Structures are given as structure tokens and as C-alpha cells.
Amino acid sequence: MAGGIEIRAAHFPGRAPIDAYGNGGFRFADMSHRGSILCLPSGIHGWEVSGFGELEEADLARLFDEASEFDILLVGTGEQLIPMPVELRKRFREAGVAVETMATGAAVRTYNVLLAEDRTVAAALIAVD
Template sequence: MELRTESNPAFNTVTAFGRDYIEINEVPYGHAVYFGPTGEIKPWAVQTVADISASLLRDVAGLGAVTTDPLAFLDADAAEQKPADAPEVILIGTGLKQHFLPPHVTQSLLALGIGVESMSTQAAARTYNILMSEGRHVIAALLPYEDATL
């Protein structure tokens, strides 16, 4: 399906998708990818929705691994803080159908105030384009249709 509208070439825009590809800025990708409005389109090491883990979502958000201090409970404000450059929301395109992610996968991002929404790849692509065009700091992590089966 083609998603053609007038777009700013400076921003990453989903321009089409199909059974086995996702097209960003008119460049097709035959594997899962993640990206924001600007910067690199990165391969995502996910073959199926079941492969999505909390650590992979933290990588997508640009947060890296959680470091736990065994004495952190002694400090009142030891809780991890949301970085200033963190995304507002991460849209997960789960392929042809919507598949919800388990709470333990999304919990650490939600605790920081980063939204995580899972939907079909088609819906995620449209939603990403809309939010990106509004100037929102959104990240899309999309699986092509064939790779998204459970």
C-alpha cells in the first residue's frame, strides 16, 4: 500500500509498505526497522512479535540497559529519570494484525512516561506519519507482514 502525501525530505516518512517490505523515504526494507523523524533507519533484530523484549524496546528508545544499584532504595530520588531527548511515544507495528505486548515488556518505558503503543504495521505507519508531521518526538518500530507472525 502506498502512503503518498507531500512530505519534507528532511524527515523520515513511511512512503509505502507491503507483504514483505516497509518503504521509508522511497527506500524499501525487507526486514524489521526502527527510526524517528530524523536520523538513521536502523535494522531491528526482531523476527516476530514474540522476540520483542524490554531491553530491545529500551534500545529503540535510545536508553540502553538498566543499571541497578543494590543500595538505590536508600536514595529517595534514585528512580531512573526520563532523558530530555527521549521519545514521547514508541509505535510498534506488529505486522498484518495487532498483537499486544506483555506488560513486563513495556513497564520500564511506561514508568518513565514514554508511551508504547502496539498496532498493525499499517496503522503504526499512518500514525507515525501523522505524529511526525505534527512535530512530535515519535519512534516507529515496524515489522513487515511476513515477519510478524507469533
């Protein structure tokens, strides 16, 4: 067996409210994560995105792969609201998902409320300082 540290993709296997955000990350389930996150029915995953304007198709693959598992997607675009491009919004609608974009703080608060109501919600949250 080779020694050393095994680096795995950040993943919390469950749904959990977001306890705090800021300083470049999030706190949830008595843990913290530095960077952006995807909150999906399959769990909370680290998301290698630092700005909404730099999103690429590959950054959204997990969202589309799991789109049948949620009805609402909240997108936290960072410090300020940045509208989602029309074509991308259309693709989510075709997948049966309603999308709401808002600043990350508002997205976190809305996600927590919908999660508490046991709604089928997902969130893509870009970390803020």
C-alpha cells in the same frame, strides 16, 4: 586495502515518513529496506526482528537507549495487533514513554501523522508480507 564488499548495519540518518510497507519491508526517503525497522530521532535503523512474539531484551536495547528522545512509541506488531506484555509496557512508562501497539499498517499511518505534526514519536515496525 582488502577488496570486497563492506556490510554495514542498515541506517538512514534522519526522520522520514514511511511511503509504503508490505512485501516484507518498507519504503522511505526514496529507498527501500527489506525486514523490520526502528524509526527513531537518530534515524531509521534496520531491526532484526521478524515477529512480535519472539522479541528478546536485546531487541529493545536501542529503544531504551534513546527513550529520552521521544514521548510516544508506536509498535507495529505485524499483520495483527498483539498486546504488549504488561511488564514491558511498565518499563517504557518508567522511561517516560507512552506505548501504543497496533497492527503494522495502522502503526505506519499513525507514525506518519505524528511525524507530520512534528511530535517526538518513535516506531518499532515489524515487516509484513
